[in-house]
Amino acid sequence: MLSVIVITHNEAQNIERCLNSVRWADEIIVLDSGSTDNTVDLCKRFTDQVFVTDWPGFGPQKQRALEKAKYDWVLSLDADEEISAALQQEIQDAMLKTDIQGFEIPRLSSYCGRQMKHGGWWPDYVLRLFRRTTGRFSDDVVHEHIEVTGIIERLQNPILHEAYVNNDEVLHKVNTYSSLGARKLFQRGKSSNLPHALLKGWWTFMRTYFIKAAFLDGAEGLMLAISNAEGSYYKYLKLRELHLTNKNK
Template sequence: MSPVPKITVTIITLNEEGNISACLESVKWADEIIVSDSGSIDKTKAICRGYGAKVFDDSWNGYGKQKNLCARRAANLWVLNVDADERITPELKDEIFNALSSDSFDGYFIPRKNFFGNTWVKHCGWYPDYNLRLYRTDKGAFSERRVHEAVIVNGQRAYLKNPLSHHTYKDTEDYLKRMERYSTLSAEELFNNGKKATIADIYLRPAFTFFKMYLLKLGFLDGRTGFLLSRLYARYTFEKYSKLKKLQNTAHTA
């Protein structure tokens, strides 16, 4: 087996003082940590510097562009991208080292163990929720979407077994707050791509979203949390297409 290549961890932040310490603690083994901060007014940047991270102040350009900006600053060929509310477990770290020492692939999908509050959501399409997060920067990069970005690798890819922990929404209020932002970004992206919202999109898609998550993806096995998440995602779908319709109407009357 080859020596383990050096790894750069990249993180984008905005007012993450409640999350970032646990995240950084879980990746302090990395050879380099690069943080792109887009205007935090809390202690986020100070905490990052305390862990030896290289912190950059960047204007917000969307999730994909922000993450690619981080990767371009990496001193190492291999990049592991994590969000501030994610944690790399010791088991996953060991698996990453073993995988990279084999020097066989150009990118790796990592499963995510997603939590709503303190509850691990095992269904609803929330697990294993593979994301490609570990990749060679000469072979891959994030799609430059404003939201729902993903790494695209031009090369061989493989799947790791050990999940990272994703402490996504603290509670319903936290979900609704972020839903407002994500639904707006998604509606704007759809509008800019020439998509149009129909009555079916606004009223039938949300119902199907609930049906898919709660029944087809076995959300009912997650009990009350599964029911709540299915309802919240249905609401997100309604908000997204309602906002798209408003953008269409505004453009039509302009």
Template sequence: MNHIINNNKLKKQSLSIVIITFNSENIIKEAIISANFADEVLILDSGSNDNTVEIAKSLGTRVVTQPWLGFGLQKQKAIELAKNDWIFVLDSDERITEKLKNEIEEVLKSPEFDGYYIPRLNYFFGKPIYHCGLYPDYTIRLFNKKRGRFTPDPVHEKVIINGTTGKLTNPMHHLAYDSIEKFIEKQNRYSSLGAKQNRLKAMINPFWTFFRIYFLKLGFLDGWHGYLIAKLYSQYTFWKYTKEK
């Protein structure tokens, strides 16, 4: 009897990976493939009119449709629909690497914390960015949904954990922007969602944004890409404080 093993301690916690989508046909396949080690992959789609849903279903993914609620509420809806308590929230332009997958599986054998910060390696215009304040870019993505939930913010949402948090070491890859045009398009949309009209900040904050990213956060070490990122984020800051909510 002294040699009986407690199987409950050895059993890995089941994992659901959730992804929200809208017209993501060009990037969703690789996201799902990187997530296919999970016990469940759930797509919450907000009405795509391209082949996003068909691609997801062809890969054996569970797909649910939900009209757009804003980023925070949409992601919260996705985790509520997930079958398992342990959740990893993955965006369609993010990829779980093999090393991160192995680390997640090891953690789920006996989780020490209620939520985990995951480092992100952001790619801008085809290049990984290690400065500009963009790395390691920790964000909570792996958590027990009984202890964590998303804020209802329409943009720049985050996970709040009612409990303890830890950090993983291996980064996921974020294919942030493959062209300047897409960056401008997305930041123009985000600046409208997060608009806080303030003329004084519109005049001052863009200069501070550039200085902080390019000099204080060592963006110059990323070469031309670092300069572009600092310049484009300063433009986003200007839009945010210029637009009416």
């Protein structure tokens, strides 16, 4: 039997598509961190297990959701992801394997309307399906991951991921994730300066566009490389800012 866990915050444009794709699961658990749109009301159309909490960061929040799950298998989804019928069947078959503790699933992400096959975005295997008793989330406030004890295999059909709908969302996420990433590095004792931030941004662009061949995805590939570079640049620039602010206190 399967528990699906999802965390949300102002995901009204995505959440119905996500939850509708897993309404076949045995239970759906949603943890919302104070949405100001109608995300919570939309979630209640699919499950009565909708909880509103504070926001401790991605890893701790997903661990909270995991601790509310009661079935043997858990599928963790983001609100902007969905499961196809083919992946549903593959998941149901995979859960019959008694010697496997977790499964990595490829993720096919779209950027401003285009499904990306290059730039490091495909096949982008993510560990999302696992036995509840053998897995837990890391404590990272951003870029969290699932830690599973035991044998892990891979599935073939992808999770469909609407990563960025438009450029407004790109800019919002670049700002949000660069701030979270800077805080994470700061807590780990890392430091930065302006030349370092510039170098990180330049290298991220080169790696995304040329080494990982984002240019093969046309205009969106170039846009992706630029936004990745901006995210890296601002992360290290904000890290520098955190050190300056802390030094002046």
